[in-house]
Amino acid sequence: MADHEIFALGDFVLQRGATLRDAALAYKTFGKLNAKRDNVIVYPTWYSGQHIDNEWLVGKGMALDPARYFIVIPNMFGNGLSSSPSNTPEPYNASRFPQVTAYDNVRAQHRLMTEKFGVEQIRLVTGWSMGALQTFHWGAMYPDMVERIAPFCGSSKCSRHNFVFLEGVKAALTADAAWNNGWYEKKPERGLRAMARVYAGWGFSQAFYRQELDLKTLGYSSLEDFLVSFWEGFFLPKDANNLLTMLWTWQNGNISDNDLYKGDLKKALKAIKAKAYVMPGRTDLYFPPEDSEFEVASMPNARLVPFESVWGHFAGGPGTSKDDVKFLDGKLKELLAS
Template sequence: MLFPMLETRSILARAALCATLAAFASFAFPAKAAPADGRQQFAALGECKLDSGQQIKDCRLGYRTWGHLNAGSSNAVLFPTWFTGTSGQIAGNIGAGKLVDPARYFVIAVDALGDGVSSSPSNSKSQPRMQFPAFTTRDMVRAEYRLATETLHLKHLHAVMGISMGGMQTFEWMVDYPDFMDLAIPIVGSTRLTSYDLLLWHSEEDAVRADPGWHAGNYEKSPAMPQVAILHEMNVSTPSYYAREVSRAAFAERYKSYGASGASEFDANDRIYQLEAMIRHDIARGGSMEEVARRVHAKVLVVPSQQDHMVNPGPALEFAKLLGAKVFLLTSDCGHQAPGCEADKLNPAVGAFLDGK
């Protein structure tokens, strides 16, 4: 969920402290990126109706694009953000040899609701802070579908892919809009959270609410929330990875850093809302996964991490079995950060799948 995990290990470490974790057929377009590639843009969607029956007023969705749409409009790849991530951070995964090559694909990175760029508790003028209506991962996807169809005027996507909470949204996409994409690639995502996942996300939310600087959401500056950062760091990798990367001699300084910066780079209220969206995430809405699987028409590549302590791989693997989907299992002790640690293997595998190979 949770961070720009495919850039470098140092970036991964910073992302874990502050917020979370993170290739196709040739087209007749120049490899050189257009000057506007990666520019922050916004789609004005008016009112976004939510599963709760409420609505987000003056709903805006942030997004960035790279590459060019081909003549047949058949090369678009939509890439929603992870937990606490932004479309700007997805930029590290776009390029030759990375997850998606914009010389071959039209890539759309979308800021999920509540990330502080798209409509969020932290930036809403009419529904500020804890007055913001609760939303779900399904609501995120519904807004993203409107961006694709109403703003970008797309009738079809080549693929939807996402990391962590972006992987959760990818699972939602393949169920709610089964004929809108050819391929779906959920990376370290889940169809619904296990009890162990819920233990982590509930504890993070409780830690935010218990922080003395939170003030029931009424603060001038988002509190540091060091306990949130510690909980996150403990689960974003594995014990063996942490012990190897942070020596005993370096531990005191690392621990001190949690108190200094904590998880404050991402707004506390936004964090609560995205946490609750993940907690409620369930593509079967409490029903049968077997029934839901029959609704999926896209070809699917499921990418779980065997040692993931943040998003348990079990539900994704079980759904892959129901679909008869391809699985690319990450096995390193990097845990939820495995897509970054194993990028040299993952990126070519994703590229080949996008290429139809």
């Protein structure tokens, strides 16, 4: 039994010009929508993640408490549940799946919230990593609808350095002969394992490895055990075309890349009216605090709230560091109460 629902988008015209016919947006909800329809939290997914990978931040007594809020977790295009290379029929199947932007994802999510649930105001949008990218998009695309945003360990635009890192990930995956330009008959296992090894050097900080937290806190028996069990185990179950679709979305993430802002990033940031806690990880190698400082300086109602953590990008998820989860939950409670 599926633990999620599907919102039918019909023929969904994408920002880059292609049309996803019979497009599907998968989502899961927690709690109940109140009579005023004003207790809504939107919590988008992240690179390769599905709604179940977000559920660690939802629970009784937490900021995202289903007893108080109606929490909607929409799945990104390309993650295997919403329209993706792995579930789209010919001719847009596999490596023919079209280019999808974060703008496309948030437009689809806006339709879900307005057409399915009749929502006009959103109490909070929050998300980790690519979920943060979508959070920034919500604030810039629908400034009169979104009251608060809390993007954590993510950015409003993919930086040049981040783009280069992702080129390495892509090269590792597609170097596998089994890849066959996306028309693989069996999964490109070597490519997925190589991709995982590239990721392993970036997901956690130098201090995390120096302090041997993979052994002392996460309980792996050796560094190699961590690389194989945690990292290779993380990517091997995933579809390669799906991963590359979401990677393209990540590399082309930019809240100003649309007709609203025409490439003017500062203008897009200034348009975000929501009260914002922008939450970078102090040791995040993908999204350093300097990028967040620029964003906050350009936003009218934003505060920089960094994770003082050695867990790198994983300070923000998916529920890996207990101290960072506690910090994040406390700040979300503070923001919601403001």
